[in-house]
Amino acid sequence: MIAGSRGNGGACVEEISSLMQGFAVALTPFNLLLMAIGITLGVIIGVLPGLGGANGVAILLPLTFSMSPTSAIIMLSCIYWGALFGGAITSVLFNIPGEPWSVATTFDGHPMARQGRADEALVAAFTSSFVGAFVAVLMITFMAPIVARFALQFGPAEFFAVFFLTFASFIGMSKGSPFKVIAAMCLGFALGAVGLDKMTGTLRLTFGHDELLSGFDFLIAVIGLFGIGEILTSIEDGLKFQGAHAKMRLSSVLTTWRKLLPYWATSIRSCLVGCWMGITPGGATPASFMAYGLAKRFSPNGKNFGKGEIEGVIAPETAAHAAGTSALLPMITLGIPGSPTAAVLLGGLMIWGLQPGPMLFVEQKEFVWGLIASMYLGNIAGLIIVLTCVPLFASILRIPFAIIAPVILVVCAIGAYTVHNSMFDVWMMLVFGIIGYIFNKLEYPLAPLVLAIVLGDKAEEGFRQALLSSQGDLSIFFSNWLVGSIMGLGIVLLTWPLISGLFAMLTRRNATKLADSGAAGE
Amino acid sequence: MHEHEPASDATVVSVRAMDIATALALMALAIIVMLECVEIGFGWSEAEGPQAGFFPFIVCAALAFASLINALQAALFPTEDQHGDFVSIPGLGRVALVVAPLAAYIFAIGYVGIYVASALFIAIFMMAFGKIPLVKSLAVGVGVPLALFFMFERWFLVPLPKGPLEAMLGY
Numbered sequence: 001m002i003a004g005s006r007g008n009g010g011a012c013v014e015e016i017s018s019l020m021q022g023f024a025v026a027l028t029p030f031n032l033l034l035m036a037i038g039i040t041l042g043v044i045i046g047v048l049p050g051l052g053g054a055n056g057v058a059i060l061l062p063l064t065f066s067m068s069p070t071s072a073i074i075m076l077s078c079i080y081w082g083a084l085f086g087g088a089i090t091s092v093l094f095n096i097p098g099e100p101w102s103v104a105t106t107f108d109g110h111p112m113a114r115q116g117r118a119d120e121a122l123v124a125a126f127t128s129s130f131v132g133a134f135v136a137v138l139m140i141t142f143m144a145p146i147v148a149r150f151a152l153q154f155g156p157a158e159f160f161a162v163f164f165l166t167f168a169s170f171i172g173m174s175k176g177s178p179f180k181v182i183a184a185m186c187l188g189f190a191l192g193a194v195g196l197d198k199m200t201g202t203l204r205l206t207f208g209h210d211e212l213l214s215g216f217d218f219l220i221a222v223i224g225l226f227g228i229g230e231i232l233t234s235i236e237d238g239l240k241f242q243g244a245h246a247k248m249r250l251s252s253v254l255t256t257w258r259k260l261l262p263y264w265a266t267s268i269r270s271c272l273v274g275c276w277m278g279i280t281p282g283g284a285t286p287a288s289f290m291a292y293g294l295a296k297r298f299s300p301n302g303k304n305f306g307k308g309e310i311e312g313v314i315a316p317e318t319a320a321h322a323a324g325t326s327a328l329l330p331m332i333t334l335g336i337p338g339s340p341t342a343a344v345l346l347g348g349l350m351i352w353g354l355q356p357g358p359m360l361f362v363e364q365k366e367f368v369w370g371l372i373a374s375m376y377l378g379n380i381a382g383l384i385i386v387l388t389c390v391p392l393f394a395s396i397l398r399i400p401f402a403i404i405a406p407v408i409l410v411v412c413a414i415g416a417y418t419v420h421n422s423m424f425d426v427w428m429m430l431v432f433g434i435i436g437y438i439f440n441k442l443e444y445p446l447a448p449l450v451l452a453i454v455l456g457d458k459a460e461e462g463f464r465q466a467l468l469s470s471q472g473d474l475s476i477f478f479s480n481w482l483v484g485s486i487m488g489l490g491i492v493l494l495t496w497p498l499i500s501g502l503f504a505m506l507t508r509r510n511a512t513k514l515a516d517s518g519a520a521g522e
Numbered sequence: 523m524h525e526h527e528p529a530s531d532a533t534v535v536s537v538r539a540m541d542i543a544t545a546l547a548l549m550a551l552a553i554i555v556m557l558e559c560v561e562i563g564f565g566w567s568e569a570e571g572p573q574a575g576f577f578p579f580i581v582c583a584a585l586a587f588a589s590l591i592n593a594l595q596a597a598l599f600p601t602e603d604q605h606g607d608f609v610s611i612p613g614l615g616r617v618a619l620v621v622a623p624l625a626a627y628i629f630a631i632g633y634v635g636i637y638v639a640s641a642l643f644i645a646i647f648m649m650a651f652g653k654i655p656l657v658k659s660l661a662v663g664v665g666v667p668l669a670l671f672f673m674f675e676r677w678f679l680v681p682l683p684k685g686p687l688e689a690m691l692g693y
Contacts, residue, residue, distance in 0.1 A: 063678045177595070179588040183548055186585035190555055193578040202574035204562050205555060228624075235620050236613040402652020406644040407666055409624055414636065414670065418680055426628050434621065441608060442541055460577040468571030 015142055022369030025070060026377055034075040035374065039382045040389075042082015047090055047393050051408055053083035053324075054340040054450070055227040058219045059415030061348055069352040070367050074374040076348055077328070080341050081133065081378050084284075084324050085386045086393065088125035088317060093118060093394055101284035101320040104292040108305060108312030115308050119249070122390055123256040128267065128314040130383045132321035135271040136278065137375040140329050144361070144372070147333040151358035156469070157476050159334075160462035161486035163455060165493065166336055169280050170448040172493030177443070184444045188452025189459075191216045198457065199464055211424045218453040219347060219419045222340060224429040225446050227412040229436020231405055253387060263314050266295050270315045274322025278338055279330060284323040291319030325375065332368060333358060336455065340447050343454045534614050538596050538604040545593035552586035555579075623647060635685025637667040 025031075045056035057076050064072035087102035092109035105125060112121035154162075167185060174181045194205040195215030206212040260267075270291035277287035295315035296305045305312045327338030328345070335356035337343040349356045354364055361368055386393070416429035439446060470476035478484040492499070559575030559582070567573050596604055609617070623643065630639040645663030648654040674680045675693070684693055 062680055066679060177592065179591045179595070182588040183545070183585055183592060186552075186581045186588065187548060189581040190552070190578055190585065193581070197574040200570050200574050202562060204574050205558055205578060207558070232617050232620060235616050236609065400652050400654070402648050402654060403644075403662055405620070405651070406647035407662075409620075409627075409647075410640040410644060410666065410670075413628065413631070413640075414674070414682060417631075417636070417682060418674075421681075423628075423632055423683070426631065430621075430624060430628060437617070438540070438544060442537070442544055444544075456581075463577065464572045472566055472571070 012142065015145055018145075018365065018369045019141055019373060021366070022371075022373030023377075025366055025370035026074060026373040031071055031074050031374070032377075032381075034071055035078045035378050035381050036385065038075040038078025039082040039085075039378065039385050042079035042084075042382075043086035043089070043386060043389075043393050044082075044396060045079065046083035046086020047396050048404060048408060051411075052226050052230070053080050054344055055223045055412070055415075056083060057341055057344045057348075058222045058419075059227075059411060061219065061344065061351070062415070062418035064348065065351065069349070069354055069364075070370040072348065072352060073345065073367070073371050074378070076345055077371065077374060078378040078382070080324070080345070081375075081382045082385075083341075084133070084321055085126060085129055085382050087320075088129065089122065089386070089390060089393055090397065092121045092125060092313075094397060101288045101324065102316075103285070104288040104316035104320075105313060107292065107316075108307070108309050111306070111308035112310070112313070117308065119252045120256045120259070120310065121308075121313055123253050123387070124260060124310050124313045125317045126383055126386050127257065127260060128270075128317040129321040130379055131267055132271055132274050132318035132323075133325045133379045134376070136275055136322040136325035137372065137379065139275050139326060140332075140375070141372055144329055144333050144368075147329065148358040148361040151334050152362075154334075154358070156462040156465035157479070157483045158486065160459060160466055161477060161483045161490065162334060162336060163459035163462060165280075165486055165490040166330075166338075166455070167448065167452070167459075168490040168494035170445070170451075172496035173286055174445065174497075175286070176445070178497040180442070180444045181448055184439065184446070185448040185452045188449040189456040191221070192218070192453040192456030193460070199461060211422075214420075216428065216453060217419055217425065218450055219344065220416050220425045220428050221432050221453055222344060222450055223412050223416050224432025225436035225439070225450065226340070227408070227415075228429060228433025229440055229446075231408060232433060232437040233440055234401070235405065259310060260314065263311055266299070266311055266315050267318055269294060269298070270318035271322045274319035274324075275326045277319070278323035278326025280338075284320040284327070284339065287323035288316035288320040291315040328375075331356065332360060332371070335458070337451065340450045343451055347454065534611060535608045536604070537606050537608045538600045540608040541596035541604060542593050545589040545596065549586050549589040549593070552582040552589065555582045556586070619651065623650075631683055633685060635688055636682045637671055638685055638687050640667040640670070 041060065042053070042056065045051040045053070051059075057079050060076065060079060064075060067075070084101075087097060088105055088109070090096045091102040091105040092113050095106050095110040097103040097106055109121045109125060112118065170185065171178050171181050190205075192215070194212050195203070196213065197204050203213070273291045273294065274284070274287045277290065278284065292305075292312060292315050295311055296302045299305070299309075299311050301309055301311065324339065324341075327342045329338070331337040331342040331346050335346065337346045346356050354360065354367065412429065413426050416426045417423065419425055436446060439449075466476050467474075470479075476483075477487050556579055559579035562575040563573035564575035564579040565573055623646065627639055627643040630642070634642075641663045643663075644666055645659045648659040648662060649656065670682075674682055
């Protein structure tokens with residue numbers, strides 16, 4: 001609280017000067033080159049089926065082992081921005097969402113392309129993505145130091161409460177069956193628990209297999225579940241691409257930009273939705289749907305949504321990017337990633353020898369501010385690259401799937417091998433791929449599964465340390481207002497499907513009661 | 523009429539059956555883990571606080587409970603979607619045609635190294651799946667592993683499994 005009581009003005013100046021130092025770190029020719037490579041790779045990953053932000057970054061992670069942590073995270077985060085941009089290209093031109101968060105973009109983006117307005121839809125999508133990301137980075141710049149300072153006072157109980165809130169919000173915000181979310185999540189926790197127990201040094205759940213001593217690596221799970229699983233799903237449908245062509249002229253970029261200006265209210269609303277859903281791990285996908293729904297409701301052209309309304313492209317793209325970017329805020333300040341891709345980046349931090357969490361802002365100032373500065377630069381570079389190279393990226397999708405699929409599978413296998421130089425991991429990748437395929441079809445969500453594997457250890461540690469210090473008294477999780485309110489919010493979210501169900505039932509009953517009494521009165 | 527029946531009835535398994543099977547498998551897994559947790563200790567110890575099996579035990583209890591509900595839901599109150607097919611026969615065939623070569627590929631990596639195995643896998647996959655001419659398949663099959671070789675072994679210095687061919691060439 002001592003640090004927090006400083007004047008806001010002073011804090012702001014400090015952040016801006018730190019950011020300037022960050023720009024100095026990020027703006028070396030080598031890092032700029034990495035940014036361009038990262039964005040290009042990211043767009044390709046976003047365009048290709050079977051490769052997404054999370055497993056794309058996971059596969060390329062080993063290539064960064066020899067770089068400095070700052071350069072490495074600049075390249076990997078740029079891959080992430082690129083993947084976010086790339087999803088829009090396939091949605092608009094081919095009606096195939098390259099990423100789950102671009103599903104909502106297909107609703108109006110593809111009809112626009114069919115009307116011959118593909119360039120307009122793409123410019124609108126890219127620009128909105130950029131705006132969403134930019135607002136989220138601004139938010140991170142000024143919020144992250146405050147959150148980190150605040151989190152320095154966290155003890156094990158508070159950390160467990162935040163983990164609890166993270167996972168509870170997956171259950172509360174799920175669209176499908178909450179029990180499938182719980183099952184997927186608990187499977188993740190169980191997989192994460194395999195191997196050496198760090199607190200007591202006990203071996204557990206290895207069932208006598210030496211390969212399991214170090215546990216399941218979530219990077220393998222990410223490559224298998226998202227990469228192989230998605231290829232299998234695409235293959236089953238006998239995938240064929242049929243798309244619209246796009247040419248990008250400077251004049252159409254400028255006229256589209258002029259058209260976007262009147263939609264500033266939709267932009268701001270979508271940014272808010274995105275930032276909120278990104279920080280609380282709702283994620284980019286629900287954020288994009290929510291923003292689309294809100295835009296449809298508030299727009300005077302609401303009934304034209306789905307027929308090629310430009311506002312229907314702006315809203316989901318802005319929100320998806322704002323959410324995807326804000327997911328990095330809890331990752332760098334608390335060490336709790338808001339999305340699977342952020343989790344992979346977090347795994348990278350640990351491999352490069354950095355301990356994510358509030359201390360990062362104190363001990364690794366240069367790294368953190370270099371990363372934040374690279375978010376500004378990466379998004380600007382991304383916008384320029386995607387606007388100029390759309391035809392090139394679209395042509396990737398015209399390569400027959402029979403060529404793309406085996407190459408992606410080979411790249412996935414290499415990626416899985418390089419994590420620990422182990423063939424066992426490559427076999428595990430295949431197993432996770434089949435699980436991913438089945439879970440996808442049965443609508444078990446994969447994101448909470450992956451996050452549970454990553455965060456299971458830390459959540460468990462917080463839980464056990466808190467209980468150890470309280471001698472087994474569970475009331476430690478409600479012992480002060482801070483931990484109590486986080487836990488309380490978590491419990492509300494956890495029981496949200498139940499609460500909203502009851503509420504709907506009550507209002508229905510009241511309505512029928514009113515109708516009954518009305519009938520009796522007559 | 524009879525010859526049309528197999529095509530229209532080409533169901534392997536319904537979504538509902540698959541939902542139940544998956545839930546039961548997860549439940550079995552949860553019970554195995556819980557038994558293991560009982561063995562390593564899942565209670566309170568004075569020195570360590572909660573023991574090593576404590577957290578996995580709770581988590582797997584939740585997994586077993588959630589899976590029980592998922593199984594009951596699919597068995598007793600199936601939704602419209604759950605009556606549909608999990609996979610069609612041609613779809614299953616296509617999936618099997620990817621999984622089997624992929625398993626063979628991973629198996630082969632241990633013997634001939636990742637580069638030779640990848641070349642064979644890509645070329646055979648292209649010919650069998652895409653009916654792409656031999657020359658083009660071989661060109662892509664050789665080109666991609668070659669590019670990967672330079673990227674990993676030369677530029678990024680990440681060694682990948684190598685076999686007799688690489689040994690012959692002095693790597």
